Amino acid sequence: MEILHEEKLKKLEVLANEIRQTIILTLAEAKSGHTAGPLGMADIFTAMYFHVLKHDPNNPDWPERDRLLLSNGHICPVLYVTMAFAGYFPKAELKTLRKINTRLQGHPHRQVLPGIESTSGPLGSGLSQTCGMALASRLDKKKNHFYCMMSDGECDSGNTWEGAMLAGKYKLSNITAIIDRNNIQIDGNTENIMPLEPFRDKWEAFGWHTIEVNGHNIEQFVDAVYEAQAIYEKPTVIIAHTIPGKGVSFMEGDYRWHGTPPGEGPENIVPKSEQAGRALEELQALGRKIQSEH
Amino acid sequence: MPIYPSANLSPKIFENDLEQKPTRNGFGDGLVLAGDENPNVVALCADLTESTRIEAFAKKYPERFFEIGVAEQNLATVGSGFGVSGKVTFISSYATFSPGRNWEQIRTTIAYNNSNVKIIGSHAGISVGPDGATHQAIEDIATMRVIANMKVFVPADMIEAKKVTIMAAKIWGPIYIRLGREKTPVFTTDETPYVPGKAEVFWMSKKPVCVIIGCGSLLYNAMLAARELEKEKIGTVVLNCHTIKPLDEKEISKWAKKCGAVVTVEEHQVIGGLGGAVAEALAKHAPTPIEFIGMQNTFGESGLPSQLLEKYGMGAKDIIRAVRKVIRRK
Numbered sequence: 001m002e003i004l005h006e007e008k009l010k011k012l013e014v015l016a017n018e019i020r021q022t023i024i025l026t027l028a029e030a031k032s033g034h035t036a037g038p039l040g041m042a043d044i045f046t047a048m049y050f051h052v053l054k055h056d057p058n059n060p061d062w063p064e065r066d067r068l069l070l071s072n073g074h075i076c077p078v079l080y081v082t083m084a085f086a087g088y089f090p091k092a093e094l095k096t097l098r099k100i101n102t103r104l105q106g107h108p109h110r111q112v113l114p115g116i117e118s119t120s121g122p123l124g125s126g127l128s129q130t131c132g133m134a135l136a137s138r139l140d141k142k143k144n145h146f147y148c149m150m151s152d153g154e155c156d157s158g159n160t161w162e163g164a165m166l167a168g169k170y171k172l173s174n175i176t177a178i179i180d181r182n183n184i185q186i187d188g189n190t191e192n193i194m195p196l197e198p199f200r201d202k203w204e205a206f207g208w209h210t211i212e213v214n215g216h217n218i219e220q221f222v223d224a225v226y227e228a229q230a231i232y233e234k235p236t237v238i239i240a241h242t243i244p245g246k247g248v249s250f251m252e253g254d255y256r257w258h259g260t261p262p263g264e265g266p267e268n269i270v271p272k273s274e275q276a277g278r279a280l281e282e283l284q285a286l287g288r289k290i291q292s293e294h
Numbered sequence: 295m296p297i298y299p300s301a302n303l304s305p306k307i308f309e310n311d312l313e314q315k316p317t318r319n320g321f322g323d324g325l326v327l328a329g330d331e332n333p334n335v336v337a338l339c340a341d342l343t344e345s346t347r348i349e350a351f352a353k354k355y356p357e358r359f360f361e362i363g364v365a366e367q368n369l370a371t372v373g374s375g376f377g378v379s380g381k382v383t384f385i386s387s388y389a390t391f392s393p394g395r396n397w398e399q400i401r402t403t404i405a406y407n408n409s410n411v412k413i414i415g416s417h418a419g420i421s422v423g424p425d426g427a428t429h430q431a432i433e434d435i436a437t438m439r440v441i442a443n444m445k446v447f448v449p450a451d452m453i454e455a456k457k458v459t460i461m462a463a464k465i466w467g468p469i470y471i472r473l474g475r476e477k478t479p480v481f482t483t484d485e486t487p488y489v490p491g492k493a494e495v496f497w498m499s500k501k502p503v504c505v506i507i508g509c510g511s512l513l514y515n516a517m518l519a520a521r522e523l524e525k526e527k528i529g530t531v532v533l534n535c536h537t538i539k540p541l542d543e544k545e546i547s548k549w550a551k552k553c554g555a556v557v558t559v560e561e562h563q564v565i566g567g568l569g570g571a572v573a574e575a576l577a578k579h580a581p582t583p584i585e586f587i588g589m590q591n592t593f594g595e596s597g598l599p600s601q602l603l604e605k606y607g608m609g610a611k612d613i614i615r616a617v618r619k620v621i622r623r624k
Contacts, residue, residue, distance in 0.1 A: 119407040125371045132375020162368035
C-alpha cells in the first residue's frame with residue numbers, strides 16, 4: 001500500500017463526497033433500500049477501493065487479490081456505488097438497483113456480480129466466512145489480506161462472536177475486521193436494543209488487536225489499516241466511529257433513516273418529495289467546502 | 295430368490311452372520327480416500343470428531359482439519375468461506391445440530407452462495423437410541439431438500455456411505471449426506487451400482503404388485519419384508535432411492551405405473567422426506583396409492599434402536615402390513 005499523500009487524501013475526500021451523492025441518486029431511483037449506513041461508510045469504502053485494497057476491477061477473480069467481504073449486506077448501496085466508481089461495472093447500471101433482472105440485488109449476491117466475495121444480508125455470518133477464506137488462503141500459502149466489513153448491530157448475533165473466537169484461536173492476522181460503529185440499528189440505538197459496550201474490551205477478550213478511529217477521517221483510518229498489517233500475532237479489528245447518514249443534516253444520527261431511501265423517510269424536517277433534492281444540495285455544498293479547504 | 299442380480303448385493307444378505315457396521319464408518323473411510331486423492335479436501339468438525347468418524351482424516355491430515363468447537367453456525371459459515379476458496383469442504387456434526395441449528399447459514403452462505411460444502415449429518419433417525427429425541431434428527435431430509443442448489447443423499451449401508459463420500463468430493467456444490475449412528479447390515483458390495491440421482495432396483499419379483507421405495511438402513515427391512523411377502527406370493531419391487539434430490543422421478547414413476555401401489559420407507563418424518571418427495575413426483579407423473587413408513591408426526595424417545603424402530607412402526611412387519619394395505623387401496 002502506497003503512502004497517503006496530501007494530494008491523494010484530498011482526492012479521496014472529494015471522491016467520497018461524489019459517492020455519497022450517487023448513493024442518494026441510486027436509492028431515490030430504487031425507491032427502497034438503506035440510506036444511513038451507506039452514507040456513514042462512504043469514506044471508508046472510498047479508502048478501501050481507492051487506496052487500501054490490492055485488486056483489479058478488470059480481473060475480479062484475480063487469485064492474488066485482497067478480499068473485501070461485506071457482512072452487513074444491507075449497506076450494499078455504498079459497495080455498489082464504490083465498485084462502479086472503481087470500474088467493476090458501468091455507473092449507469094446503478095439505476096437497476098433492486099429492480100427485476102438486476103445484478104445489483106437488494107442484498108449482494110456473489111453468483112451474479114463479479115467482485116462480490118460472498119452473498120450476505122442475514123446478519124452475523126460474514127466474519128466466520130472471512131475466517132474460512134483466510135484459513136484456506138493460509139493453507140495455500142498466499143499473502144493476500146481479508147477485510148470483513150461489519151456493522152455494530154450484527155454484534156448482537158452469536159455467530160459473530162463464534163467467528164471472533166475462531167479467528168483468535170487460529171491467530172488469523174490476515175484478517176482485518178472493520179466495524180461501522182454508528183450506534184444505530186433498525187429498532188433504535190444499539191445501547192438500548194442490546195448494549196455492546198464495553199465493545200473494545202469484548203474484542204480484546206476474544207484475542208483481537210483493537211483500534212478505534214474516526215470513520216470519517218480517511219487519514220486516521222488508513223493509518224489504522226497500516227497498523228493492522230504490522231500485527232502478526234493476532235487478527236485486528238478497527239472500530240470505526242461513524243455518523244449514520246453522514247453529510248445530510250436531516251439524516252445524521254437518526255435511526256429512522258436506517259432502512260429508508262430518500263423520498264420515503266421521516267417527514268418531520270423535510271417533506272418526502274424534497275428529501276433527495278435537499279440531500280444532494282447539502283452534499284454538493286460540502287463538496288465545494290472540501291475543494292476549498294485543501 | 296428375486297434379489298435383483300445386477301444389484302450385486304452381498305451373498306450373505308439374509309444370513310445371520312451378515313456384517314453390521316454403521317454408515318458413519320463408511321463416511322470416515324471415504325473421507326480419508328477423498329483426502330488422499332485431492333489435496334484440496336478439508337474437513338471441519340463441531341466437537342464431535344470421533345463420533346462423526348472424521349477422526350481418521352484429522353489424524354492423517356491435521357493441517358487440513360479444523361476444530362470449530364460447539365458452534366454449528368460457525369461450522370457452516372467457516373465452511374462456506376473454505377468452499378468459495380477452492381476447497382472441497384466437509385463439515386460434520388450430528389444432524390440435529392447441523393443441518394439442524396444452522397439452517398439459515400446453510401441456506402444463504404452455502405446453498406444460495408453456491409459454496410462447495412458437503413454437510414455431513416450423522417446420528418440421524420431414531421435409531422440413535424438411548425440419547426433420546428433431542429439427538430434424533432427426523433426432519434433433516436425435509437429441511438435440506440427444500441433448499442435450491444442442494445443435493446441430498448441417504449446411503450443404505452456402510453459401503454454406500456463410503457461411495458457417496460468419495461463421489462461428493464468430486465461433485466461441485468452443496469451436498470447433504472445423512473448418516474446413522476448404529477451398526478446396520480452391510481448388504482451392498484463394492485460392485486453394487488451407484489450412480490448419483492439414479493434409484494437402483496434391489497429386489498424384483500416376477501409379478502410385482504407393489505414397489506417399496508426406501509432409503510438409508512431401513513432399506514434392509516424392506517428387503518426382509520419383500521422376502522416374507524414373496525413367501526405369501528405377494529410380488530414386490532424394492533428400489534434403493536439413495537438420492538432424495540435430485541429424485542429419480544423416471545424410475546419411480548415407471549415402477550409405480552407397473553405395480554399400481556407404493557410403500558415408502560425412511561427413518562424420518564413422513565412429512566417432507568422421501569415419502570413426501572415420492573408423493574410429489576407421482577402426483578405429477580403417475581398418481582398411485584402410497585403408504586408411508588416413517589415417523590408419524592411425533593418425536594422419538596430413549597430406548598434401544600430395535601425397540602424404537604418397533605415401537606414407531608418401522609420394522610419389516612410394519613412394511614409388510616403397509617404393502618398389504620396399499621394393495622387393497624388399488
